[in-house]
Amino acid sequence: MIRIGDFSQLSRVPIKTLRYYDEVGLLKPVRVDDFTGYRYYEHEQIARLNRILALKDLGFSLEQIGQLLDAGLSPEQMRGMLILRQSEIRQRVQEEAERLARVESRLRQIEQENEMSKYDVVVKHVDAIRIASVRGVVPTPPEQGSLWGELEQMLARQGIKPVGACLSLYHDEEPKERDWDIEVCEPVAGDVTASRGMNVYELPAAPSMVCAIHHGPFQTLSQAYDALMKWIDENGYHICGPVREVYLRPSDNDSQTDPNTVTEIQVPVMKA
């Protein structure tokens, strides 16, 4: 019969931890004095404790360890658990490696320019959105106003009000001089019927979108694109779909010059 302090010294596991393992039922003392509450351990329990430490080291949670230890698991079950863990850890390693790449890209950027970019580039998941849209070809992006006019008109005719920020999709694979294939979209909810020229569908979710917020008139939007494209290049992604411009705060008068316009550029990407 060993008291908790000695058992702690033998096993080099903190007393607090032993009490915690008792509490969660992972390692119960062989005897607990009814009157004093003192915990008494046996040498045999060091083996179980060591097994706990080993499994913890492999990255299992205490709950999983409890199940593993008490379930009298077969080698096949153990194999299954380990393979599961393996893939989880692999993913973790990859995530951390990507994070590292992002930190390094940021560092390089500072080294080169000795200043911080105006743009904070972020990778995020974007949910599916139900939208109404009009797609067409216009000479240059600033001339997409006509498409917006069409869309607004058709939505107004159905008495539909948009829910959320509107956006444009740029369907061209690469930048062009003239004749851009642009789809202008308004998020909608509930029943909206498509009509000639207007599509209603669900824009699928994008698992990873590289995004930046541009805060200023459209005239300077290209700076944001520059920052984004540089980032994508440096972090080893490539573009895998139409770029979105989300108009977080469109201007009431002229977004081309209004300095209070806020726009988010979203580029769907995949790891190269």
Next chain:
Amino acid sequence: MIRIGDFSQLSRVPIKTLRYYDEVGLLKPVRVDDFTGYRYYEHEQIARLNRILALKDLGFSLEQIGQLLDAGLSPEQMRGMLILRQSEIRQRVQEEAERLARVESRLRQIEQENEMSKYDVVVKHVDAIRIASVRGVVPTPPEQGSLWGELEQMLARQGIKPVGACLSLYHDEEPKERDWDIEVCEPVAGDVTASRGMNVYELPAAPSMVCAIHHGPFQTLSQAYDALMKWIDENGYHICGPVREVYLRPSDNDSQTDPNTVTEIQVPVMKA
């Protein structure tokens, strides 16, 4: 003035999170209605929020982000923080990779033997211990009893009682047929004076010890050594110091055959 729900939709950050950022002072709404408590945001704040997300993505804690954002940091400071992060992440990546190696080694073991080893191998840090010891050459390990006799006698003469489990150090670089260089040690506290033949000193801490618990008589201790050596080999470590046997529960009569003896083998290692 945007209400929290719309701001949440625009930024794709959950409402709960926005409220939390308000609470911790990371992103305060431009106005909070005194009467209703409603939070009101501005479009400009999306930029700050995006910067928060970007820094979070680099792995900074919210507290660090708060400092980074509010301290008006120079590029040099930012560089310093990033380099710090970089090394932290690198270490994390390496740790996870090592963990992965351990999982894989465990998997291979199951594949090969289709059963689980009796021994759970664990890497741990071992603190420095102050010990009294007697070192000598004996024909074979089971014959180290004479060294123990000497040590006990000298300690008894000083009225010293050991504190904690005693241990042996095996100083030979490789296993031998005969004439082992063994040091038998008792942990001690306070003032103990060395005498002829008995050393008193601090056994230095070992940053990484590969350990396994053997539960059974000394006769079968070699199985534990086999398991340990195999593990060390498979995980790409190498031995970097004298192996320790820690007698967690020595037998009162004969440890050679007593099945209740509990011994821990500790092998100091380094990554190859």
Next chain:
DNA sequence: CTTGACTCTCCCCCCACTGGAGGCTGTATA
């Protein structure tokens, strides 16, 4: 009998939220 080391329970703390209860507020509709 006293001292000091040991142990007990109980509570709060960490991080970055998430979920839920219960109660206001604001807007649209009947």
Next chain:
DNA sequence: TATACAGCCTCCAGTGGGGGGAGAGTCAAG
């Protein structure tokens, strides 16, 4: 004007794996 109902508020509890400390009881040696 009454009533839905969506949106917002605060407060509380919980996550995992313990760490730190208070206050009180217990054990063994001198």
